[in-house]
Amino acid sequence: TQADSGGHGSSFGHLQRSFVWLLFFIRRNKVISCQGIFNPLAVFSVTARIKNPLTGTEIWSRPQTVSHPKEKPFPPVVTVLASTHDSLVVSWKSNTYGNCQLRHRPSRTPAWTQVPDFFSIHSGQNLNFSITGLSPFTEYRCAVACRGDSGIWSDWSSDVRGKTLDKEPSRLAEVCYRVEETTSREALRLHLVWKAANPQKGEGRVLWYELSVEPGGKTRNITETTALLVVKEGNYSVSVRGFNTACSGPTTHVQIDTQRRSNPPSVRNLWVISCYPENRTLQVEWEISAAVSHVIVQLRSDASPSTSRWLRVHGSTTSAGLPDVEADESYQVTVFPVQNQQCGPARSLSASLPHGALIEAVGLKVLRVTEAEVTIKWAWQPKSGPIRVSRYMAALRGDPHSRAWRLFPDENQHTFVNLTPDTEYTVLLLADSRPVSYVAVKTDLSQGPGAVAIATPLLLAVALLILSVLSRTVFRSLCFPPVSSPRGSTAGLWLMNSDRQMFTGSILDTADFQVTEALAEKTLFSVDLSVHRPSEEALDEDFSPAAVSSRHDQLPALSLFAAQITDETAEHLHQREYDLCRSQEDEEGCPFRELLLDGFCGGLMTETLGGQSCSPLMCETEYLSNSCFQVETED
Structure with missing residues (x-):
């Protein structure tokens, strides 16, 4: 069936022309009357034909499907009839003939899961369906939509809530x-x-x-x-x-x-990084100094401390990702190592998905400065602003070689070494390469790299010199007793003076030692000393026993003789000895300027003294008998 209508078109260009156009309505179902074409349920297509009366050409349009506006069916009423630990039984009733579809989701998850099957239903029929594969003790939301013969879907029904039951724990506690x-x-x-x-x-x-x-x-x-x-x-x-x-x-x-314990050490340098909104994962990093079998990473919500997630990774792993983290909650991230069921001390760090680690480094200051080292200190506090920082660094700048050190919550100071003396530096606290604070510092002035190396040998040399002098003095005082020097006495200096007046007399006169009343016969001893006079250079101010010993070897042989002496022979011998000494004085000088006899068996000691005269020493027998000389008497 077609319906025609004519009309005049509008003019184009400078010429006005009349057009004849026709509309053709074609219906899918059989048309009984023309008035029935436009009933509310009718679906038909419309095609337009335009004819130019002047040229006789016609233009046909593409068919367009047209229908009257239809009303949506009312959404069904949904209820939850029963539940198990992994399923919910849902029921609804439709008020039209057609198909229905069902969707569900956990209450804490925004994404819906739609059941792929369509459910055929008659008007007024109740339909029950069991949703399986659900998590235990979890609240779900369900909704249903239906459509009738018109093909128009109803709106989704109001969400109905249902909760699955508890399931008995099926896993052994680790x-x-x-x-x-x-x-x-x-x-x-x-x-x-x-x-x-x-x-x-x-x-x-x-x-x-x-x-x-x-x-x-x-x-x-x-x-x-x-x-x-x-x-x-x-x-x-x-x-x-x-x-x-x-x-x-x-x-x-x-x-x-309890006697066999080997607690592994705790992890170090714990940190948490967030990549939100690219993903909903918290990346946990750490370091460990000992070999362990595995490491446990625990995620506990601050809103629900009784529930936690436990992630187990290999002992050689130093990072792990915690997926599906809620963006509107904060968490406690705990890491501890395990070896043979013995766990080390745990380290924890607060974190959230939008901000990462909820802690920040503040209060940078210089703790100690030397000529080659700078020690800095900082503090950690809960994060004060909504800033996400992947890492904190401490940087030292000032010479051609910059230095940087990454900061972690388990340490609060660091020392930069091998610095240049007397140099200005700047210590920076960086948050993801952004300066947060800085401190200016200057290293101490160096005394020279070789100052210590030079001073040490000098001090050792001085100490050795002092020690040698002290040891020499102590050794000499203990092993070599001091011997008197003639230069230290007035008499010795007088005797050594070559300008003194010559003494021509006798030192001792034998007549003074003769006892005529006690002895009938006198005994005369004559000492024959024939040695050469030593030089003044041989005299040593520091006179040692060794020198004395050597001079003892040079002493002249003492020829002691005894005879029965009469007054006449004694005078004759005295004159002979005097003449002999005078003759030797004229030729080479007196062989001994003085003879010192140390009696009482103490030994013989000679000392060369100044003087020109020399006289033989004559002693009485009684006098010599008490000395070290032996008396020999002629028969």
């Missing part, structure tokens, strides 16, 4: 421990840490844990995943089991010997 000494020798601290169940992975929710320790029979209920016990030395058996509203889970047993 337990590790650490033993620490206390001030008391008998008591020890036993730290226990275990992994919480993850409901999102179908492990079941845990409301509390039952902890038992044997021997002792101690049992306690704990809502956290850590416990601290005070024990004594010995062997213990620890049991951990989780509970929820459904049932209890399996039991984990750990055997602990």
Whole structure:
């Protein structure tokens, strides 16, 4: 069926022309009357034909489908009939014939999951459907939309909420421990840490844990995943089991010997980096100085401390990513190493997805300055502003070689070494290469690199010189007693004076030693001394025993003789000895200027003194008998 209508077109250009145009309405269903073409449910196509009366040409348009506006069906009413730990049973009723579709999502997740199947339904029919594969103890939202014969979909129904039930814990708790000494020798601290169940992975929710320790029979209920016990030395058996509203889970047993402990060291340089909004992952970095079997990374929400996520990585790994982190929450990131079920001390750091690590470095200052070193110090505090920093650095600039050091929360000072003396430097605190604060500093003036090297040998030389002088003095005073020098006495100086007057007399007269009343016969001793006079250069002011000994070897042989002397012969001998001495004086001088006899068996000591005269020494027998000389008497 077609309906025609004519009309005049508008003019184009400078010429006015008349056009004839026709509209053709074609309906899919059979048309009984022309008035039935435009009923509310009719769907038809319209085609236009334009004819130019002057040229007779016609132009046809493409068919266009046209329908009357239709009303949307009313959305169905949805209810939740039942639930299990992993499913929800949803029911709804439609008021039209057609198809329906269903969608659902967790209440904390914005993305919907749509069931791929379409459900055929009759008007007024109730339809039930079971949504499976859900997480235990999780709240979900569900909605349904339907369409009738018109093909128009209704709006989504109001969200209906349903919550799955608890599932009994299905995973053994992963337990590790650490033993620490206390001030008391008998008591020890036993730290226990275990992994919480993850409901999102179908492990079941845990409301509390039952902890038992044997021997002792101690049992306690704990809502956290850590416990601290005070024990004594010995062997213990620890049991951990989780509970929820459904049932209890399996039991984990750990055997602990407090005497065999090898606690691994804690991790160092812990830091958290966020790449939000590119992804919803927190990147955790750390360092460890010892070999361990694995490292535990724990993520605990500040809003819900009882629930946590536990990530286990290999011991050689130094970083890990924590995905699917909520942007509107802050977390505590905890890292600790584990070796043979013994865990090291934990380190924690606050972080959030928008800001990364929630801590900042402040208060940069110089702690100590030397000629080649600068020590700086800083402090850590909770982040005061919404600034995300991937890393903090301390940089030293001032000479051709700049130095930088990355800062971590487990340290608060650093020393820059091998600096140039008497040089100005600037210490910068950088946040992602942006200067936050700076401090100017100047190294001390150096005394020269070789000052110490030069001073040390000099001091050693002076010390050795002083030691040698002292040792020489002490050695001489102990081993070589001092000997008197003639230069130290007035008599000696007088005797050594060559300008003194000559003494021609006798030193001793034998007549003074003769005792006529006591002895009938006199004995005359004559000392024959025939040696050469030593020179003045041979005299040593510092006279030593060795020198004395050598001079003893040069003493003249003493020829002592004794005979029966009469008054006549004594005078004759005296004159002979005097003449002999005078003759030797004329030829070469007196052989000895003075003879000193040290009696009493003390030895013979000679000393060359000044003087020109010399006379033989004559002693009485009684006098010599008390000296060191032996008296020989002629028969």
